[in-house]
Amino acid sequence: MGAPMASNLMKAGCDITVWNRTKSKCDPLLSLGAKFESSPARVASSCDVTFAMLADPESAFEVACGANGAAEGMAAGKGYVDVSTVDDATSKLIGKRITSTGASFLEAPVSGSKKPAEDGLLIFLTAGDESLYKRVAPLLDVMGKSRFYLGDVGNGAAMKLVVNMVMGSMMVSFAEGLLLSEKVGLDPNTVVEVISQGAINAPMFSLKGPSMVKAAYPTAFPLKHQQKDLRLALALAESVSQPIPTAAAANELYKVAKSLGLADQDFSAVIEALKAEMQSSQH
Ligand SMILES: NC(=O)C1=CN([C@@H]2O[C@H](COP(=O)(O)OP(=O)(O)OC[C@H]3O[C@@H](n4cnc5c(N)ncnc54)[C@H](OP(=O)(O)O)[C@@H]3O)[C@@H](O)[C@H]2O)C=CC1
Numbered sequence: 001m002g003a004p005m006a007s008n009l010m011k012a013g014c015d016i017t018v019w020n021r022t023k024s025k026c027d028p029l030l031s032l033g034a035k036f037e038s039s040p041a042r043v044a045s046s047c048d049v050t051f052a053m054l055a056d057p058e059s060a061f062e063v064a065c066g067a068n069g070a071a072e073g074m075a076a077g078k079g080y081v082d083v084s085t086v087d088d089a090t091s092k093l094i095g096k097r098i099t100s101t102g103a104s105f106l107e108a109p110v111s112g113s114k115k116p117a118e119d120g121l122l123i124f125l126t127a128g129d130e131s132l133y134k135r136v137a138p139l140l141d142v143m144g145k146s147r148f149y150l151g152d153v154g155n156g157a158a159m160k161l162v163v164n165m166v167m168g169s170m171m172v173s174f175a176e177g178l179l180l181s182e183k184v185g186l187d188p189n190t191v192v193e194v195i196s197q198g199a200i201n202a203p204m205f206s207l208k209g210p211s212m213v214k215a216a217y218p219t220a221f222p223l224k225h226q227q228k229d230l231r232l233a234l235a236l237a238e239s240v241s242q243p244i245p246t247a248a249a250a251n252e253l254y255k256v257a258k259s260l261g262l263a264d265q266d267f268s269a270v271i272e273a274l275k276a277e278m279q280s281s282q283h
């Protein structure tokens with residue numbers, strides 16, 4: 001996600017410096033003219049605004065607050081925008097560490113996948129320092145099609161987890177429908193078409209349905225990240241004693257899919273977990 005977002009900023013004329021744990025993944029950006037720095041701290045000290053796009057709460061915290069982390073290069077007047085999907089507690093910790101340097105902090109997780117990232121059509125769910133939000137708005141508009149400012153740090157993270165909780169459950173329900181249709185002798189491709197014409201139409205179903213029918217899962221949103229988001233959504237729900245039984249059941253299936261070696265496939269590969277459960281119930 002970080003690479004296409006940075007690439008769009010470059011195409012819009014921004015002067016970009018990048019860092020990634022696996023340096024070779026920066027090569028396409030370097031060939032477009034980006035500079036490379038050897039640590040997040042060095043990126044932060046050489047840039048006015050630093051965007052971070054990391055896998056999960058642990059890596060987002062490490063890159064912001066660990067040794068040679070971005071916070072070490074932060075100072076008054078600089079901004080840190082974390083666009084990773086993390087939980088509210090992690091985001092608050094990162095925000096506290098960044099602002100302790102005098103810099104400003106904005107959380108800004110994104111809705112939208114690999115293609116929207118490439119096309120500059122992400123949806124930003126921001127919260128935190130409002131003046132930093134206004135300052136980076138033109139950059140968000142390069143990378144996205146819309147942006148929401150949601151108030152205090154934590155609200156952007158919570159919004160993202162609610163949205164992805166719904167998405168994860170929808171995908172499982174869709175997968176169940178495809179498999180049931182096949183079992184009763186229907187063509188699952190026709191199911192995809194019927195759904196696309198009715199009130200439950202969702203771009204996700206039309207986009208992923210045809211490849212799911214062919215048991216192909218080219219990765220846009222890695223399954224391990226969808227399971228991470230469900231795990232974080234469950235913790236968020238527990239923190240306010242809100243039952244989310246459908247999401248809890250969906251989470252179990254993503255866990256099964258991970259155990260089947262599908263963590264790096266697209267999250268639509270969760271259908272394979274249902275197939276495995278079908279098979280084991282037949283024995
Ligand atoms: N893909 C999607 O459709 C969407 C993803 N998201 C969210 O965006 C984030 C990134 O997703 P995506 O780009 O798909 O994920 P990837 O797994 O492709 O990339 C994860 C990034 O995190 C880095 N990373 C992981 N662990 C560490 C660590 N311990 N220290 C330093 N760097 C680390 C990886 O570095 P390295 O290259 O070295 O492995 C890589 O740059 C996630 O939070 C995801 O939930 C949000 C919306 C859509």
Ligand SMILES: O=CC(=O)O
Pocket residue numbers: 110111112113164221
């Ligand atoms: O987080 C994933 C997405 O598609 O949005």
